[in-house]
Amino acid sequence: MKIKVPATTANLGPGFDCLAAALSLYNEFEIEVVPNAKFKLEIFAEGVNAEDISKDGKNYVYKGIKKVFDLCKTQVVPLRIRIKNNIPLQRGLGSSATAYLAGVLAGNILCGEVLSEYEVLKLAVELEGHPDNVVAAMYGGLCICNAYDDKIRFIKLQMPKNLIVLTIIPDKKISTKKARKVLPKSVEFKKAVYNVSNTALLVSSFVTKKYEFLKFATEDFLHQPYRKKLMPWMDKIFDICLRNKALCCMLSGSGSTIVSIYKDSELNNDLLEKISFEINKFISCEYKILRFSNKGTEIRQ
Template sequence: MIRVKVPATSANIGPGFDALGIALNLHNSFSFEEIPEGLEIIGCDDRYKNKNNLVYISMLKTLDKIGYKVKGIKITMDTNIPVSRGLGSSAACILGGVMGANGLAGNPLSKDEILNIATEMEGHPDNIAPALYGGMVVSVMEMGKVYFDKVNVAKGIKFVALVPDFSISTKKARNVLPTAVPYDDAVYNVGRVSILISALSNGRFDLLEYAVEDRLHQSYRGKLIPYFKDIIHVSKRLGAYGTYLSGAGPTIVGIIDNDNSNYTMGIKDYFNSIGLDWDIKELKLDLTGAVIERIK
């Protein structure tokens, strides 16, 4: 039996649109076991217990690339990453399937090959790369290949995910974006993403308030989320260094000091006052990334 553990991810971090992502210590686990025939999937909603399961699809595509065949497969899932909330649930499923297939076949693929195969399935590497390598990762694609580097993040902060009780599909979140942006907005984001990486690397967390600002996607996607601007304002008042839309949303993430003991309770009180039943998760960076083990 092969077991794969994959962390949640938060992409963009404000201005790093489709290029930046972090891994967080919230995980999905997937176990793969060859059986004499058929398909058995345990631990997920009934609607996903079939051949359209993303983990299964990713596993089959990878096995086909490797040239390894199985008669039947049993997949057991333990999922903690909210689905369609901007925390990399699809990337976790894809990566889990790719790594599971590689494990069943005896690990013929390198980590970089896994990255490229999973990114091909996902369409972009901003969630896949940090999920695989852990920490904060900057990544780009060139001629179908992913180029990436890990970014050191100074100690002293944690990430509070404010997870709504509704989902937004990535397709819908993409459709609200303009087909072109003003030159000034592009220049604005270049500056912000540069200072974001510098501030996180050097521990200049006081700069994050400005560094997470963005003009390429957050103002458009924020309109899909009730109280988006108000939550950003309240988050700042409660001491967050910076607050941004995670991936395509609708999850919002506040970056706070490790010693900030007021933020989570304060944001919970605010949600109660306006009738929002959102989940609040205090998270740390996952510096390891996805791991695989063989269980006898």
Template sequence: MTAAVVASGDVATSLTGRRVIVKVPATSANLGPGFDTLGLALARYDELEVSVPDASTAPDAPGLEIEVHGVGEGEVPLDESHLVVRAIAHTFARAGVPMPALKLVAHNVIPHGRGLGSSGAAIVAGVVAAKGLLEGIVDFSADELLDLATELEGHPDNVAPALFGGLTIAWVTPEGPRHKKLMVHRGVSPLVLVPEHEMSTALARSLQPESVPHEDAVFNVSRSALLVAALIQSPELLFQATEDKLHQHYRAAAMPETDRLIRVLREAGHPAVVSGAGPSILVLASDPSERAAAIALVEATADTAWQALPLAVDFKGATVQSA
């Protein structure tokens, strides 16, 4: 992190009137065998506008004003506990810059509590918004952005693809989290199936055992390596590459509808996995026709309502621009 030499009073003045627009993709983590390591950015975006009002022209304006439209409207907090605001405050604190008054307007489309990285997207939105507001005052490296986001999220598998796009491999070192971004083969055609009910990430994680059989660990190591090759070079291997013995079957009892539909899809040859902590399902089809066949199968066999979202892979990750 590098900071320009700016007097503290000048920092507050330079922030006044700044406005940034942030766009953050949904993500799917784990991708079957890549538990807490692999993540994929998907072309479905939350968009936020964050601005620092001019107190001289609006002296009675509140120190924090939040509007939420779309997903989460009327449900998420509209105070300092809002996750985007917490992430902005965390980034300003790390930079050693006092938090200014803010106005936040969020237009959300990423479903909450469905395994599509909504909390990671909110954290990344706040970190990237702060980066944009502090442009010219403090500069952040890619590793610093990932570190800031991971500190709030707890693990980097969702925030890495949200920040950087594409397929990401994330790992943790003594110096902090790191990532490698890879470009996905153009034939890969993701399909997300979203149910009406939510799933708690904390509950899903509580169902994981502290240890697993050695042969299951070896199985997942091989499939994770194969999955990377399948996604970037050989989509025809996606069905075998998405096999998992490390986490999905332990969580199956908590989301029986998800488990049943994944079994139906995989019995028909579709590479279906739990998206993140669930309960959404990710199908990593090898071409658009296979994706269409998976949608038809769900419509014909599902016992409950599932929203089918054929999505492209996002290759840019989070973006911020001054407005």
């Protein structure tokens, strides 16, 4: 079977651990049962950061598969897994979520689809540790998530087609674990209120296409001010993009990628060249022009 899972950008500024949107960048996985094989597991990876992808039982795709087999109290069959990795690792674009989700989906199919769609989602979220990236990767669009009382609740909204997403990917990995360690244990009540109001305004701005509010609606007081200790260039990149026609800028997930949103008529090659020239003066980055993807995970058997 072949599984194609989109990258995701989580938080979108103020929506910490509750907002994520799918992007038009994909990881592709091929899972093959090899009957009577002399090996238990064979993993091949190509593409971005392929050398950093585990080729043994620690592989996230395999972990997802094994989790389902364990629930079914069945031994995992000999497998050959091929990974075409297009999403950079540890850059805040949901690479781990694509792997866990692909693994759980594949494991469920191999076990005879014993799990419901919701159970598949919940299992992938348990492996990932938080719902936002997994939900958006599975369903596409903009997903508003709530994980409370051991239940996952979410609503998917269609993202506008006339927006371009410029992903600015620094040549520096930031692990989610490390990025969470710098967060405070508590914040001022006033700052929490700002984030709640900005999250509501942000979602409404996308729905109504009132993009003039995006710059203010993406301001965050819960995580970005603390995470810039790990990414001191963050404010500089925000400033450069906002001075060059960006509707808004935000950290993608826990970083290090920064996402800048434009109207599709505004971002052209000349402007991108100008932006990249300014940013590359102080940090080396890769630039990808993407769109929001309203399509989630695709499976071909």
